[in-house]
Each structure stands twice: as C-alpha cells, then as structure tokens.
Amino acid sequence: MVIGSAPAAGSVGEVRTRYLDLPDPVRLDCGRELSPVRVAYETYGALSPRRDNVILVCHALSGDAHAAGVSAVRPEASTRDGFGAEDRDGTAGAGLGWWDGMIGPGKAFDTDRYFVVSTNLLGGCRGTTGPSSVDPATGRPYGPDFPVLTVADMVRTQRAFLDVLGIDRLAAVAGGSLGGMQALEWAILYPDQVDSIVVIASTHALHPQGVAWNAIARESIMRDPAWQGGRYHDTGRSPDAGMGVARMVGHVTYLSAPALGEKFGRRLQFADDLRYTLTEPEFEVENYLRHQADSFVRRFDANTYLTMSRALTYFDLARQYGGGALTQALTDVSARTLLIAFSSDWLYPPAASEDLYAALRSLGKPAELHVIDAPYGHDCFLLEERRQTPIVRRFLAA
C-alpha cells in the first residue's frame, strides 16, 4: 500500500509492513503442525474488482516482506553501489525494498496494473513466525524446536495467507533463487490457481556443489559455541562469528570470479605495502568480506538462516513429485512459465533453467527461457533490472 502522498517517479513510495495471523494451523511436510502462524506482508498497487491482477513475489534466503518502496518505519534510503544486491537483500525493512528496481509504476511488475503481494517466508525473522518467535508451549523462542521446513511448507503458508485476503487466483508468482523455487512449487501444488510463474536464477534442484556450500555455511553457524544448540535467544550471546563466515561463503558464491576480480583485483589495503599480518585484512577483498559479514549478523537470525538454507537444499522437484523424473514432476503444471538465468551464475547455473525448459517443452507446456549474458553471477537477479524488465513485462502482457 502506498502511504506517501508524493512518491518518486517509478516508486511505490513509502510503505509499511503489515501482519496477519492465520486462522488455522499450517501442516508441515515433517509431519508437525504449526500454530499460531503470523505472516508479515506488504502490498503495492491496487487489487482489481475481479481480484485477477495479483502477483505474489517471493524472497530469497535472507530477504523479507519489504520488496519495494521506502520503508515508513525506518525511512532512510539504502545506498546502492555497484554491488548493492547484498545490501538491498539485506536492508530488511529499512530503506529501499530488495526488489524495488522491479516493482513499481511502469516497472517489470507494474503496480499501475498489478496488485503485488510480498510476504516474509515461514521460518523467517522479519515478522513471520520463525525460530525466533515465541513457542506457545514454552513461552520462549522456539530456537531449535522450530520445525525443519520445506519450500512446500512456505508455499502452503502463502496459500493460507492469500485465502484470508480473499485472493484465490494468482496472475503470477515470481521470484529469484529460493524465490523461484517457490514459484515452481506453486505451479505444482496449485496448478489451477496460478496463471504464470516467473522463475529467475533458480533451479528445480540445487546442484551438489551448492548443497555443499550451504552445508558449510550451516556448519559454520552450528560450530560456533555461541549458537548453543540453537538456544542462544535471551542468553546475551549469538553466533555472530559463525554467521559471519556463513555470509562470506554465501557472498562469494553469489558473485562471479570475474566480477570479484573487476571490483577488487588483488589490490592491497595499503597500496603496495604488505603489513605481514594474519589478523588484519591485507587485500581490499578481505576487508569487503568482513564488512559484509558484520552488517549481515546485525540484521539476521542464525536459526532462520539454518532453516532457509536447509529448505532450499531439500527442494528437488524430481524427487518430490516425479519419482526421480523432472518431466513427471511437471506433468500437471498449467501455468505459463518464464525462466530467466544469467550466464555468469555458477550457484544457480543456466543449465538448471535449461533442464526445466526442456522438460516443460517436452510436455507441450508454454515456456520461455532467457539466458542473459551478464557478469555479476547469481546476484544478477537483483542487479540486472534493466534487462529483465522488458522480458518480464512482455511475458506478463501476453
């Protein structure tokens, strides 16, 4: 909802995150039920009288409901440098939304036409029920007692949330990375309620090296003694050291090697002068990684990180729905599918989108694939707005 009276051109203006409590428990793949469940959300644009113009945008591992506009709560705008993705992905409620370049009047997800809904995922730490929420059974934060989630659990929660809003059909479900997984899961779980999906820099199943990176990030958090088996809430300590390393690992996998080279090269912190130190950064890239780690731990909950990371490694359409065969898993999809991948993305490489495209086409499903030649790696989905916009607009208008 637009709150500001004079939004900047192309901006949805000042926005505020809202909260909604689901009326029923959410049934989870692990066999448990979760209740109560609160969902944090934002909306942009206006719902049409026929309620047929809704686009659900889904965030990635460390995102939140604040996808567009300027937060009314903490209105300072985030700076957006060349590698601003991690910052926007991170500003989480403050400043510009994480996909502000894609959502707004005249933008890819055009709020002059569509009613765009964004929720914080189940398991999140930005307003939706997650491991840092209070467990009604104990009166204390769930911590490690929070259930281990799947992407399907997150999608079922979004479905229940939209039910409360009285929204039955979705014109589109869109997202990048883990967000794209949700779009795919929507098309399979609710084939009759999704007109189209926009799957960007995503996959039907993370490749084994991606599983390994995620495992390393989680190990780093859980090996930090301050994690305390996940019961760090209210102890005055949190696994910042391990979270920092997890973020550094993630960050390097989000960028391409050439992009890192272009931005930092092998430049030293102090001209050509080595300081012969193990503990202080010698290279600019080392200093940058520390900065990324420090700013991340200030804003993100470690148990939510573990939950999101686990869910995205579990995601495997062929295993879940196809008895091992991707084509089988996609048999009932009726949504038109737009796939966008980026040439330099080695965490979610184009090959996975090509697999999806081939499987959908072999089933005679309407699908489009665009592999954008861009140098910034996985973060392209947050950075390459200019080139994604015409593709998305044309696809949605079809």
Next chain:
Amino acid sequence: MVIGSAPAAGSVGEVRTRYLDLPDPVRLDCGRELSPVRVAYETYGALSPRRDNVILVCHALSGDAHAAGVSAVRPEASTRDGFGAEDRDGTAGAGLGWWDGMIGPGKAFDTDRYFVVSTNLLGGCRGTTGPSSVDPATGRPYGPDFPVLTVADMVRTQRAFLDVLGIDRLAAVAGGSLGGMQALEWAILYPDQVDSIVVIASTHALHPQGVAWNAIARESIMRDPAWQGGRYHDTGRSPDAGMGVARMVGHVTYLSAPALGEKFGRRLQFADDLRYTLTEPEFEVENYLRHQADSFVRRFDANTYLTMSRALTYFDLARQYGGGALTQALTDVSARTLLIAFSSDWLYPPAASEDLYAALRSLGKPAELHVIDAPYGHDCFLLEERRQTPIVRRFLAA
C-alpha cells in the same frame, strides 16, 4: 633414502623423515630473522657424484616432507579411493607419500636417475620450524609470535638447507599449487642454480576469488574462540571447529562442481527419506565434508594453516619483482619451464599458466604449456599421474 629391502615395483619403498638444523638464521621478508630453524626432509634415489641430478619437490598448503614411499614410522598404507588426493595430501608422515604416484623408479620424477629431495616448508607443522615449534625466547610454542611468511622465505630456507647438503644446482624444482609457486620463486631468486622448473596447477598470483576463499578459511579459524588469539598450545583446546570449516571450504574449491556431482549427486544419507534435521547430514556430500573436516583437524596445526594460506595469497610475481608487470618479473629467469594446468581447475585456472607461458615466450625463454582436459578440479595435480608422467619425463629428459 630407501630403507626397505624389497620395495614394491615403482615404489621407493620404506622411507623415514630426517631433520637438519640450519647453521644460520633465516632472514625473512617481514624484516625479522628466524633462528634456530630445523628442516624436516626426505630423499629418494641416489645423489650423483657430480651432484647434478637433484630435483627438489615442493609441497602444497597442507603437505609435508613425506612425498613418496611408505613411511617407516607409521607403516600402514593409506587407502586411495577415487578422491584420495585429500587423504594423501593429508596422511602426513603415515602411509604413502602425497606424490607417490609421481616419484619413484620409472615414474615422472624417476629415482633411478634423479636424487629427489622433499622438505617440509618453513612454517610447517610436520618437523620443520613453524608456529607450533618452541620459541627460544619464551620456551613455549611461538603461536601468533611466529613471523608471517612469504613464499620467498620458504624458498630461501630450502636454499639454506640444500647448502648444508652440499647441493648447489638443481636439475629441477617441481610442485603443484603452492608448490608450483615455490618453483617459480626459485627460478627468479636463484636463476643460475635452477636448470628447470615444473609448475603444476599453479599461478603467478592467486586470483581475487582465491584470495577470498583463503580469507574465509582463515577467518573461520581465527573466529573460533578456541583459537585464543593463536595461543591455544598447551591449553588443552584447539580451534577444531573453525579448522573443520576451513577445510570444508578448501575441499570444495579443490574439486570441480561436476566431479562433486558425479561422486555424490544429490543422494540422501537415508535413501529417499528426509529426516528433517539441521544438525545431522541429510545428503551424502554433507557427510563426506564432515569426514574430511574431522580427519584434517586431527593432523594439522591451525597456525600453520594460517601461515601457509597467508603466504600463498601474498605470492604475486608481478608485484614482487616486476613493478606490476609479469614479463618484467620473469626477465632474469633462465630455467626451462614446464607448465601444466587442468581444464576443470577453477582455483588455479589454466588462464594463469597461459599468462606465464605468454610472458616467458615473449621474453624468448624456453617454456612448455600443457592444459590437460581432466574433470577433478585442482586436485588433478595429485590424481592425474598417468597423464602428467609422460609430459614430465619428456621435459626432464630434454
């Protein structure tokens, strides 16, 4: 030296690591002097009367002096599975040497012809003076008081060591990864004493993403509270948690994504049954990484890891010797140069070897480059013995 009376065919047989104390302090790039310095070493084959058949082999980050044969100390042979590189690289004094497939009678570095010398690097933890050695000033392990080293410091130590052995010239200096950096450094520091260098899966300067991975590994160690600022010796605690994560990061960078995919795919630990756990491995690759981490921390000193990692990120021939220009840095090289790189090595990609080749050729220096098309990533230099052997033998015989 061959100790066993009946070595297996192609094996140098049973060997024993020896130790030598240098007569003089070693001057270091950081400005300090180090004394005393002990060097752990092994030799294979026989020194010719003219002392003109010496090959120095140089180990990588986590290696040691035990490059070939079977250790006489702990004679159990290490198993060598398809991904045995990390184990051999790791057996460190036990079982087969880390380059046993390349050193021995009739092998690439043929001990019927050459006298092969292998030392544990300065800063190491397998017999050569390093951070876990006793600081004579305090009577306790150096820990963080050990000087921060460069590859040149390691090479000057090898030079001083060979002086004691009465070896002036080297027929070849050979190594992979950090070992290849030493070979290059030898050719520049001692151009009149090196006939040839064999530089495998190495570089003139690690690319920025490699600098980042190394920074992450070191951060992981230093953020472990058990590191205690480096003074963990004699405390009964050591930064095993951080070292484990560092090793996992390293390990994934040593392998190619396709190789990891071929070996593990997305196979679950328990068939197709998710257990919905954050703390236990769900995927085989997760279990494998834990195993790698656990076995590594049992055998390697954290401060040595930091020292080696820092030295290999510092290494930059253009900065050190060329005022920024690689060609300038190589001007005085007189050694014949053999460069071998592997197509799937993304930590030390072929591009760096191509840079070296182009620079040497532009100077009219004798150089050969072979890019071997092989799938196992950086670890190829430890695994692809069969294809490296004829190249190395032909080069050395020339």
